[in-house]
Amino acid sequence: MNAKLDSGVTTRPVTRQTYDEVLVPTYAPAAMVPVRAAGLDVWDQDGKHYLDFTSGIAVSALGHCNPVLVEALTKQANTVWHLGNGYTNEPVLRLGLALTEATFADRAFFCNSGAEANEGALKLARKYAHTKFGPHKSRIVSCLSSFHGRTLFTVSVGGQPKYTEGYEPLPPDISHIPYNDIEAARAAIGDDVAAVIVEPIQGEGGVIPGDVAYLKALRELCDKTGALLVFDEVQSGVGRTGSLYAYMQVGVTPDILTSAKALGNGYPVAAMLTTEEIGQHFNVGSHGTTYGGNPLASAVALKVVETINDPAFLARVQEASSKIFANLEQLSADYPELFGKPRGMGLLIGLPMAQGYKGRSKDYTKIAEKLGLMLLIAGADVVRLAPALVVSDEQIAEADRIMREAVKAFLAQA
Template identity: 55%
Template structure:
């Protein structure tokens, strides 16, 4: 390892400028707290953007990683491995799915799902059955295919020509879906809660309507649960709250508790339409990632953890509403489980980033979901004392913000 003293300036000198990271560098995490290079402590309400589901350095995850690191790291897809099979078994036994494809990121999982849907359309024998319906303000990843499926032009407009055959319609608008979905539709891809799009929950009637339209037209219904999956909403997967079962589900983020891993889950009806060589990945399902994922999934998939997420949502939301009663900056506090969005009133439109910058200065880390929504995605097991301390720090930031606006 280099002995070069690493500073934030090194990012500007050496890294491709697709991110604008904070001025400080976190160097240690424990539970729901982080420390930077100067030893300053932060309450972490970001959780790696809904990734660190068990917080930082959870003993079970560390144990799984270190034990596997002393066995075998990588064997290529010429072989399978024990941790991958163990995690696949857990996923199948606890969801609607029959088969699992492992990869490294949510974008890769969605890429696999969309490719599979295109093949399903091809094998249907219906000419031109290759159209994909997606939704405005959705987010499905950063590959060219998934950024095209995402409904936010700011992420795709500079990379044209984009893959064709993708139509975006209004979220939660069943009439728009009825007009768009037809015999040429091979897939509908939807987030049960739009995370990046503003923490907006799909209406159950809307999802049920999509299910019926897909069944009527022989289209694959894909649920993107990259952000909502693995306990984030208080159920193992958000589809379980809706009474609607997808054909394909994508999961990532919390699946590895911070170690990069993702998966596409599918029923046999569709999974079997992929043949050997149709799709692949070098690192997907590697023993390190799946060993950690196996441990993390087993911990989260318990009544105590999932019930605790719902209890923390009630507690966290009440704390935020108490702050809002005092400062009147939010129009709404919404979400499910520990995916929480605080929607700014129109008077404060576009100020979510500024509020988070003030919060970081006070020692609590938050997110945005667009310019008008402050978002929180902390550890699913965040201690209540850390919620209290984080909200106290956040309130100080809100007080500064309202004072500066008034001035």
């Protein structure tokens, strides 16, 4: 028998300890609990201020509580929230038009997360291959150190065994090859391959940009074998690299593209984009989602795309990127014993730890957090910066100041 919900639960004090008491321990969140945010500014339960250079892992591209997005969400919240997939709605139709007109795609499928978008892309690729070539064409080729989501299918496709331990048996017909290795790709991509999925810049794998020659080779191999090329732009998409999608910068057009994270600026929404020919293989009843493309998510995402897909906005992203790279290159030059050369694209940047400090990226970011700067890691060896795309020059300078202060504190206790 269930006890009646305590009427005071919504105002009951909660702390970081509450996480350990009531939530499944899939994460190890920071000790501080953010309670309020605006732009790149965050405040915790004690009123302490932080400069956020994480944007919720490349999600809040337009900053926290962006007033334009708040207005779009509020307006839609007072209009219609949810209809179910027996009906369409005006916001999702407008969002579909915006994305297909701005990209290579003719068709869009909307869902709730990057994992779902990749799941849909891989299902579509297999369905296309089975229909066009037969069931023998089913193998998925992915890259080592990649990350494509947490469903059983997508986590198996991702090239990081630590995320699949204990979940065996895993889905079959999945191969992994080294990233940026053209010869390995040639050896792996044969006539039985249904899809090759790749991040144009590996995020979780260490913020490693794909070589243009490598991505072009994948395109050529897919054309040769009839496989579909899938670009996972969950982290790199929606302005993060300085163009609406990174494929536009590298000059390689995929058959399917997945987008999430920044697409909703924190409101859960994702998209799978593809061509007319391929999209037709998802016919009525072959795939679906309850919440995907709901009016609330679509209204927010449409405003995000309209705001970011502007030449002046994207030019500013590239300008901000140049300033941060210049600061990090100088930081690395000043402390070569601690950091390697920064890498990345746009405002998705990795700063690798030097040989003597491998495995200690988290130690450094914890010190930076105590000093008021929120940073990410990309594995144990890389500090990752992914500030909101609206970051100002003043905030860039402040982040540089705190990172230098954190270096001194880190080396003092190392």
